Amino acid sequence: MTSISALPYDYELPESGNVALIVIDMQRDFLEPGGFGDALGNDVSLLQAIVPTLKSLIEGFRSMGLPVIHTIECHQPDLSDCPPAKLKRGKGDLTIGSEGGMGRILVKGEPGNGIIADLAPLPGEVVIHKPGKGAFYATYLDSILKEQGITHLLITGVTTEVCVQTTMREANDRGYECLMVEDCTESYFPEFKQATLEMVRAQGGIVGWTAIAADVLQGLE
C-alpha cells in the first residue's frame, strides 16, 4: 500500500500501477502573453509559476513508468461541437473562434491551442481533446482509464476552479479516487484557487484530497 501525505487525511493507493496523472489544459492561450487569457485582462504569470513544479511531477511519473494524460480545451474549426450557450457567453470582443493573438481562440490545431513547449506530451501519451470544461464530457477519457485499470487520479493544470475542479467532480462521481495537486494547479484568481482546495477536501474529503507535489513524489517512490 502506497500512502501520500495529504489533506484531509492520507491518500492511499492500493498499487501504484492504478494511478494516472491528469494534466488539464496547460495551453499557450491560457499561459502565454499575447494569448486568450492575457487578452481577457488576466495576469498569466500566475499560471506560469506552476510550470517548473508540474514539469518535475510529470517527469517523476514518466520515470516511474506511470501514465500521464494531457487535456486540451478545444473545438472543431466549424465550432459544431460548441454549444450556443458556450459560444455566446461573455461580452468581450474575443470569443471562441475569434482571431486572437495566437490564432483562432480555442480552435483545435491553432498555435495558441497547443500545450506549452515545456510540458509537451511525449509520443504515446494520451491527449484528450475536450469541448467542455470537464475532461469526461464528450470524450473517451473514462473508457481509456477503465481499459488501463486506473482507479486513482492525481489532477493538475489550469484553471483550478474551472476545468480542473469540473474534471475532479466528474471523476469523483464516476468513482475515481481523486487528489488535486496544490502547487500544480493555478487560477487567475488566487482566492478562487484557495476556495477550491478548501471545498474539495471539506467534510472529510467530499470531492477528494489535496497534497503538494513533493509529498506526492515522496509517497510514490
Ligand code: C5J
Ligand atoms: C477556462 C480552463 N477557464 N481550462 N478553461 O475557460 O479552465
